Amino acid sequence: MELRYNRTMFKAPIDMIASIGRAALFLGDVLGVIVRGRVRWGEVFKEVYVQGVQSLGIVILASLASGAVLAMQSRVALERFGAKEVMAQMVALSLVRELSPVFTALVFSGKSGAGVASELATMSVNNQVLATRTLGVDPVGFLIVPRMLACIMVLPILVVVSGLTGILGGYLIGVGEANILSSSYIRQTIEAIGYQDFFCGFIKVFFFAFFIGWICCFKGFFTSGGSLGVGRSTTQAVAACYISVIVSNTILTKLILTLWGS
Amino acid sequence: MILVEGLSKAFNGNKVLDQVSFEVAAGEVVALMGLSGTGKSVLLFHIIGLMSPESGSVTVDGTRITGLSERELLRYRRKIGYLFQDGALYDFMTVGENVAFPLKEHGQLSANDIRVKVDEHLKMVDLAGSFDKYPSELSGGMRKRAALARALVMNVKVLLCDEPTSGLDPIRSHDISLLIRDLSKKTGCTTMVTTHDVVNAFRIADRAFVLNGGKLVAQGTEKEIRSSQAPFVKDFFKG
Ligand SMILES: Nc1ncnc2c1ncn2[C@@H]1O[C@H](COP(=O)(O)OP(=O)(O)OP(=O)(O)O)[C@@H](O)[C@H]1O
Numbered sequence: 076m077e078l079r080y081n082r083t084m085f086k087a088p089i090d091m092i093a094s095i096g097r098a099a100l101f102l103g104d105v106l107g108v109i110v111r112g113r114v115r116w117g118e119v120f121k122e123v124y125v126q127g128v129q130s131l132g133i134v135i136l137a138s139l140a141s142g143a144v145l146a147m148q149s150r151v152a153l154e155r156f157g158a159k160e161v162m163a164q165m166v167a168l169s170l171v172r173e174l175s176p177v178f179t180a181l182v183f184s185g186k187s188g189a190g191v192a193s194e195l196a197t198m199s200v201n202n203q204v205l206a207t208r209t210l211g212v213d214p215v216g217f218l219i220v221p222r223m224l225a226c227i228m229v230l231p232i233l234v235v236v237s238g239l240t241g242i243l244g245g246y247l248i249g250v251g252e253a254n255i256l257s258s259s260y261i262r263q264t265i266e267a268i269g270y271q272d273f274f275c276g277f278i279k280v281f282f283f284a285f286f287i288g289w290i291c292c293f294k295g296f297f298t299s300g301g302s303l304g305v306g307r308s309t310t311q312a313v314a315a316c317y318i319s320v321i322v323s324n325t326i327l328t329k330l331i332l333t334l335w336g337s
Numbered sequence: 338m339i340l341v342e343g344l345s346k347a348f349n350g351n352k353v354l355d356q357v358s359f360e361v362a363a364g365e366v367v368a369l370m371g372l373s374g375t376g377k378s379v380l381l382f383h384i385i386g387l388m389s390p391e392s393g394s395v396t397v398d399g400t401r402i403t404g405l406s407e408r409e410l411l412r413y414r415r416k417i418g419y420l421f422q423d424g425a426l427y428d429f430m431t432v433g434e435n436v437a438f439p440l441k442e443h444g445q446l447s448a449n450d451i452r453v454k455v456d457e458h459l460k461m462v463d464l465a466g467s468f469d470k471y472p473s474e475l476s477g478g479m480r481k482r483a484a485l486a487r488a489l490v491m492n493v494k495v496l497l498c499d500e501p502t503s504g505l506d507p508i509r510s511h512d513i514s515l516l517i518r519d520l521s522k523k524t525g526c527t528t529m530v531t532t533h534d535v536v537n538a539f540r541i542a543d544r545a546f547v548l549n550g551g552k553l554v555a556q557g558t559e560k561e562i563r564s565s566q567a568p569f570v571k572d573f574f575k576g
């Protein structure tokens with residue numbers, strides 16, 4: 076009884092360490108393919124298209140809406156301090172430095188990340204991954220590397236789109252509702268965003284993309300247990316993406332602010 | 338062609354294969370029989386190098402494949418065809434693209450030659466009109482035949498088929514059994530087929546191996562197996 080209790084007590088952390096170990100080995104395989112120059116660029120661009128199309132609509136919608144909401148709320152706050160005129164700056168800076176990268180990464184995890192994980196998981200439980208090996212083809216090079224590279228290429232593009240549509244959302248409220256002059260809203264926005272603001276946000280995106288690609292490919296690739304397993308892997312992958320984006324964002328933001336200043 | 342020596346495999350202490358040894362001659366067609374869960378699929382996985390044994394070895398076409406690295410195994414597998422129970426076709430490719438896939442990956446053939454070869458193989462399995470269909474548009478039997486075409490398209494020396502007749506009606510089972518035998522004999526490849534379908538086993542195979550409890554309990558031609566006195570073999574073939 077005592078022994079069993081201990082075993083179950085240690086089971087979760089041991090499983091987790093084992094799983095991180097496997098994920099690291101898996102990443103080693105992925106890097107091996109890339110270093111040996113075996114990247115299938117045709118597949119990469121196919122995946123870029125698929126993942127981009129999957130997430131583009133929802134990213135635009137979410138960014139437009141959050142830009143608008145951000146403008147509405149900052150208007151309330153700023154009017155209290157009589158600082159309505161800095162609304163454009165506030166919206167632009169919040170979006171570019173923080174909201175667009177994080178928001179887009181979360182949306183992308185739930186849409187394209189889930190797509191990648193479930194697709195790979197389905198292939199895995201239907202023996203298509205094993206079949207690839209029986210045909211003498213390395214499934215990591217054929218199925219994984221293109222998807223991971225595509226994540227790293229698509230997410231930054233989506234973040235730029237998100238920043239622009241978010242600013243548009245803020246502009247619509249600022250000009251339409253808060254009666255700021257269109258020309259001055261645009262001028263203020265452009266003046267507000269320095270290149271360091273842009274890169275502060277943008278650097279993080281590559282980390283997010285890397286984590287999302289890695290997690291979703293790993294979870295999907297090592298799936299067993301039929302259609303139930305597909306569902307389980309996909310949910311776990313998305314949850315792990317959310318956690319890694321949120322946690323790494325906190326750490327990265329602290330690091331960037333410390334090293335780079337504001 | 339296929340030489341298996343003292344092969345043992347256990348999963349979590351549960352012995353699935355126990356000192357299995359046999360040899361299959363070049364060009365021979367062999368059925369691997371036994372109850373569900375006796376390790377037939379596990380044995381095929383060892384021959385294609387998807388699993389490695391606890392002890393013993395597998396030698397195919399003079400190459401000892403036990404202990405090879407995955408990269409060496411990928412190269413070795415180009416001359417082996419493997420037919421999965423459900424076909425395991427890529428569902429994002431058409432049937433034609435599926436069959437063309439190994440040729441595109443490994444061959445030096447031009448797109449035109451690939452097309453000719455794929456058409457020829459689809460015709461062989463009676464799927465001439467299905468080049469542009471997706472696997473989800475095919476019946477189970479058609480998927481198996483398409484997968485058979487994909488397995489054979491590299492002019493393989495060894496063909497391994499896992500349960501080619503399962504999930505098919507008796508007529509389709511009969512047809513695919515004869516097809517596998519025909520194609521094996523026509524292409525001269527050495528073929529192993531797992532099945533628990535006693536009727537079709539000898540339609541396909543020259544000889545049969547019977548596995549029980551992880552051990553090879555009988556091997557031989559239909560006549561030899563049917564006259565076997567081993568109790569399990571008698572029960573198995575009585576149905
Ligand atoms: N990857 C694995 N991990 C753990 N156990 C496994 C694994 N693969 C197979 N087994 C076990 O090995 C035994 C033999 O499985 P196998 O699939 O070879 O049976 P089979 O003879 O092919 O059966 P069937 O006729 O139903 O296909 C089973 O008890 C199975 O649970």
Ligand SMILES: [Mg+2]
Binds near residue numbers: 377378499500
């Ligand atoms: Mg089996």
